Amino acid sequence: MAHPSEKPQVYRMFIYREVQISFLKSPVKGMDWARWFFQPDCCPSLQDRGANRMDSLSVLIGGKAGDGINEAGMLISRTLNQMGYRVYQYYDYPSLIRGGHNFSLVRAERYPIASHKDSVDILLALNQETVQLHQSRLNKESAIIFDDSQVQAEGMAIPVGRIIKEEAAAPIMRNTCMVGALCRAASIPLEVLEGAVVRHVKKKTELNLRVAGRAYKSAVERFSLERLDQEPMPIITGNEAIGLGLLRSGLGAYVSYPMTPSSSLLHFLANAGPDFGVKVVHPENEIAVVLMALGFAYAGVRSAVGTSGGGFCLMNEGLSLAGQSEIPLTLLVSQRAGPSTGGPTYTAQSDLHFVINAGQGEFVRLVVAPGDAEEAYFWSGLALDLSWRLQIPAFILSDKTLSESAYCFSLSRAGEPPEQPPERWDFQIPYQRYLRTPSGVSPLAFPGQKGAQIKVNSYAHDQSGLTTEDAFELASMQDKRMRKEAALNEALAEQMTVKSMGHLDSPTALICWGSNKGVCQEVGASFGLRVVQPVVLWPFPASQMGAALEGVEDLICVECNSTGQLARLMECQGLEPGRRILKYDGRPFSTEELAARLKEVV
């Protein structure tokens, strides 16, 4: 990674709440908190580590689809987490079920991270392809550990085939073998791995332990990974964090049709939902999805839907219905490489303008784009809550990287989304579903309530919900609905809608959104830059953005799309977005790649 060590490192307190909280509650006593938060390359211990002594690790495990690569990556993450590290896992796979090349990149550091590195310290190869494809990630100190029944390479050969055979284990347990070998190579005590297996491998636990243990023994120590005095944390994916945030705000129904990279939220809620009393429905298609969700909400149940671009297309008509009928609707749209089917398992940030403008006619909506699991939790909860408070559609705009990567998660860092019950009917007769109010928000009632007739309508309608074509009503109800934008902006003003990170006095700012937060925060800080991330993208947080950019002379937008969608959005607001660093090959930025691209422009 490019290392601009000549630049002075100004450590400053982060201005945003969550960091202060984490600082105060930090489990690491007496730590250098600024360093705890900053990029690795300015931390001497990472630079000057002894040949084998390490306090960070970057591991890649690769194999075929069906080899359980993601699961192995998670097990590695959990093990490293148990060693006191903060981890991040990126999972890369093509759209197929068996064969093809899959890999997980797990990175562990002392401090929270949300990005991967191209370079790896240890390469775990379940097949030959892995060694070939990832040569460029290796440096002279990197170790290759491989299944000697499948792979020929220089490095640490593990008799995976023999172990599996002798233990009569399923071929899928080859991945457990590799994790076992990794632990030995990094000098991670076997008990740590065993603890993780016992906690997280629910099927054939004993056998997995045996297999891991044998591989452990057959490997040798190469690095000595320091054990850190930090508590382990939950490791969850972005989609799991979104699910938890929705549950936190009272989700009662989740309706979804499978579509990568949103499906894992469906799976998570299908499993966890019943414990939370949530009705999870997978209907015939996305049109049914959104209309069912509106049916749920009309009847008083907080519902959400999840999909990706193609499925979202089919929800546009329902979205516009939500706008006209003022029924709350919360949507996860997890972006992937488009247009059309595109690269369905690869990442992109190319649906921002689509989401902001989708659906015919004009209505108020909220679009939030969390940057990591903690933001995903907080903002998903808040999105659901605001959609109910204001009776508007609220989008959680994610992408494959955020949705499917795994992050260390702290509830206290994330913060609890504020809860504010929506205004309810006060039993005044007659109930008017669309009562004109100064805020534009009409009190809610639900069918079954005695004495209220709740009439919602996709047509232009009067206050009672009956269809009208009267010119005055058309305009005045449009005004009523649009008034909610002010109420929304007010609610948002209380939140940190734009985050400022890095070197807050730098006149050069890196602007990013969504899952690019992690890599920009880390690399931007190492370049001595200010890093600004709008979490709310619509309504555009103009004033907080203005504040965040105070004193900035030079802007660089970093995005995973080909036109600079946030940059264009800023242009629309009269902000000069400056240069653009764009990537649209479906892969997220690594720290090294972003640093190299930044070097070209800074």
Place this chain on the structure above:
Amino acid sequence: MAHPSEKPQVYRMFIYREVQISFLKSPVKGMDWARWFFQPDCCPSLQDRGANRMDSLSVLIGGKAGDGINEAGMLISRTLNQMGYRVYQYYDYPSLIRGGHNFSLVRAERYPIASHKDSVDILLALNQETVQLHQSRLNKESAIIFDDSQVQAEGMAIPVGRIIKEEAAAPIMRNTCMVGALCRAASIPLEVLEGAVVRHVKKKTELNLRVAGRAYKSAVERFSLERLDQEPMPIITGNEAIGLGLLRSGLGAYVSYPMTPSSSLLHFLANAGPDFGVKVVHPENEIAVVLMALGFAYAGVRSAVGTSGGGFCLMNEGLSLAGQSEIPLTLLVSQRAGPSTGGPTYTAQSDLHFVINAGQGEFVRLVVAPGDAEEAYFWSGLALDLSWRLQIPAFILSDKTLSESAYCFSLSRAGEPPEQPPERWDFQIPYQRYLRTPSGVSPLAFPGQKGAQIKVNSYAHDQSGLTTEDAFELASMQDKRMRKEAALNEALAEQMTVKSMGHLDSPTALICWGSNKGVCQEVGASFGLRVVQPVVLWPFPASQMGAALEGVEDLICVECNSTGQLARLMECQGLEPGRRILKYDGRPFSTEELAARLKEVV
């Protein structure tokens, strides 16, 4: 109408081609062409006309749905056209089949017009409601003509009930009666009306003639409408003009599911299509519509689809497929009052940003918004042609006002859309559907061609059309597709994508788009303003817009929506859109209303 006669009237030659053509070919010899083109209020003959002598007319005919109001309006238009007038008809109706209030406003002037007036010279009332609802349109010289069997009013009572009964005519022919009476009241010779009836009333022509004649006789002369020495012109609606433009560019299939205000194009093509060899299909829903159209285009047939906002929502996924697979697609999206079902028979311009940003992922598209029937013809033809030349989606963005209003149409004024055959395969083997070329456009071949394998794909793909997930291919094919934007801009540079009208040296410009062109041109000119209308809205015609706005210090955007969608689009381009005159009650601006609103801000 507000009449700023204190402002000096600077008549200048219009800069755009179509006007020059029409000037040269003008059938009116020795006419004052500038006046011929400008607003009525600065024409002395209109100001100072003798008590009953007129050379313009504004007529309203009103009744219930099912009374044939639109047809009556058309007959009036055609009759006035035969009198040498240029006419415009606006038709206002709620979403129901019988009952409710419908009315047509027909306006006739010496010079081409594309807007209606609030005030009417003659009110034709088929029912009492018509008299009540339209009182405010009358001045002391206006005449009311009414069916005395249904209406009580001051004015000219016509024994419509008796005539219908005695002639044993169908009740619908009450409308013909009213037109007969109108003609007498305006001193239009009966033969002129009879000519129009013979040409245009195909059912029960004789009976209609008799009925009209009797009503004519029972009425009296009130005004003396001058007969003008101008040839009559075709009178067509915006949708018919769109249909003719598509036919002109080789339309081979039209696929559509009925939806106001696009349906009349389906009906027009279902009737006219067979004569042109066009396959017209009305499938099960809009999803099938867009996919069938792509099937047609893949097999080499130029296809188009038509819908409105809600149906367009359902086409978004197919749109994005067109973007990825590079299959030509032309879409009519005719806007109506939203969100959702909204006011389905009322007008709006609130889907501009939706159309520009619809569909997941990023791809090049063309959006044109014609302002009258002649532009609709030209630009629809060009849209279809460009969509084939560049293999991109092309939108014809209309609205209820343009789609369903009737305009005088001149083929020579409209101009013929340029035709340029798309690049075809040169029989080089192997055929590669997605050959990377400097322009981004790959040569076309169609299934059935010997030796070519035409593989199109919604996934990211290589040049031959096979699926790929390779990072390089993803990015480079995205680049290939995006390169077409330059080719598109080049093709558009040859066209008048922005029209400048009115007082071209005025530092104040009225900006408008779509069907507001007519009213803005007329009223803007009467205010001494420059009037600028971008016909192409995406890619935004920045340089022509810049040229059109040279010397402008003050801008006023006139739009039928609640947020100023063109104004926002200009903001995105760094143009300061200035003040906004917005209307979103579903009704188009009349000349008087726009003048009054303009007075508030100028």
Place this chain on the structure above:
Amino acid sequence: MRSLSAPAKNTWCPGCGNFAILSAIKPALNALEEEGLDLDRVVVVSGIGCHAKIADYLNVNSFYSIHGRVLPVATGIKLANPDLTVIGFAGDGDCYAEGLDHLIFAAKRNVDITLIVHNNRVYGLTTGQYTPTSPYGFKGRSTPGGTVERPLNPLEIVLSSGGSFLGRGYSHGIELLKTLFRQAILHKGFAFLDVLQVCATFYNMYNYYNQRVYELKDHDASSYSAALKKIREWDYNSEAQIALGLFYQRVLPTYEQSFSHLSPLVSPEREEAIRSTLESYI
């Protein structure tokens, strides 16, 4: 007894068959009210089309939705609150074209709602195009030369999708409609009624139907084969007698039952559950 007339002005054409449906549903609901149905728990869902205006004309809770989507909305409402009585009013364009898959899935799931299709065999509100049940050769505004498609038989399709209650009514026959509406609402499961609702303006079939309709008598509605035979007697195209009444009924578990035990946790259980979920992810 509550008046079920809402203040909205009725804008159906004179002679429209929709009036019969409106006139039958009101007494059917009022009769059930007398027997204890809480009208505040009734929800009407409609699509878009002439038929759909019934949402404006009934003085009960209503969700006037979008073209083709009555059934997913109704399903969501019923899943949310199984205590509600959910009645959908759809059009034939609406339900047999735009949203046909939802019909099959509602039948498949046997969700306890009632669906009344105003089958006028034409798109009324968009002024007269053919629909999936228009006969072969129908000359509508999108097919001036006549359609080249044979019609669907909606009852046959719903039967083949697992429907548990299938009937046919006719807008010239309010008494039968009342009976059918009542039976359908009381049926535990998905109740499907195809109503031959005459469009007086675009497809006036009163004479045609009057000559051919008859009420099912001595029909064993529990027999699949008897139902199938009667359902196939007339194919919405050829000349045949047209049976009216209840064709088929059977008892099956309903969809919403499987969800009815679930209701969202509230504080502090919810926070606790989140914490313990997170715990398990360490």
Place this chain on the structure above:
Amino acid sequence: MRSLSAPAKNTWCPGCGNFAILSAIKPALNALEEEGLDLDRVVVVSGIGCHAKIADYLNVNSFYSIHGRVLPVATGIKLANPDLTVIGFAGDGDCYAEGLDHLIFAAKRNVDITLIVHNNRVYGLTTGQYTPTSPYGFKGRSTPGGTVERPLNPLEIVLSSGGSFLGRGYSHGIELLKTLFRQAILHKGFAFLDVLQVCATFYNMYNYYNQRVYELKDHDASSYSAALKKIREWDYNSEAQIALGLFYQRVLPTYEQSFSHLSPLVSPEREEAIRSTLESYI
């Protein structure tokens, strides 16, 4: 004889039933080629799902479309050029859930195309959720507690929609598949084949099917009632013998025939037609 193998790497799982379909369609097409079929006039249309990858694996014209939309694309292609032989490959999620209405309309219209559904009764590519043909209680990733819906019987639905050619194949039976594919392609009209295609990874039913399948013998495929009986023998849920083969075939006019006389005017007739149309509007 042309090789029908495209250069794309095959990424189906080992043991996947899709291989059988691929292995059967190639010889079926090659045999027809020998009899005069021009392979350059063959177009394959696929949806999205594991099944759909067949578009990449066949060395013919192809339209790899989007999830659920094989049929409208195929219909458009056939309408555009009736000389083309259009073969659709769809998935069960694709064709029986996302795009079910298109299936019914293709049958209703009897458009002359072939549709082969890879019915593995699971969403393969999205890693194992239930589909409309999964049995009651199926534990998939969206229904870990088991589905609460009964499956659809796609053959019954297509039959009730007017289908003119209905058959069932099984991915463990290439010879039968070859025969069926051939018959389907040769059939003039909409040919529908439900292929029990085993998903080795998410729903391995080889054993189950092997014990129950049998080939139709002495079956009168021209008889609606014989077809219905055989189609209803197994409902994709309960225990029963599973018939394979051609269930039903009949001859009906095809949809595209009604359009085939039309082809766009060219200059100068076109300009002339526009002028005379305009003339009539004066």
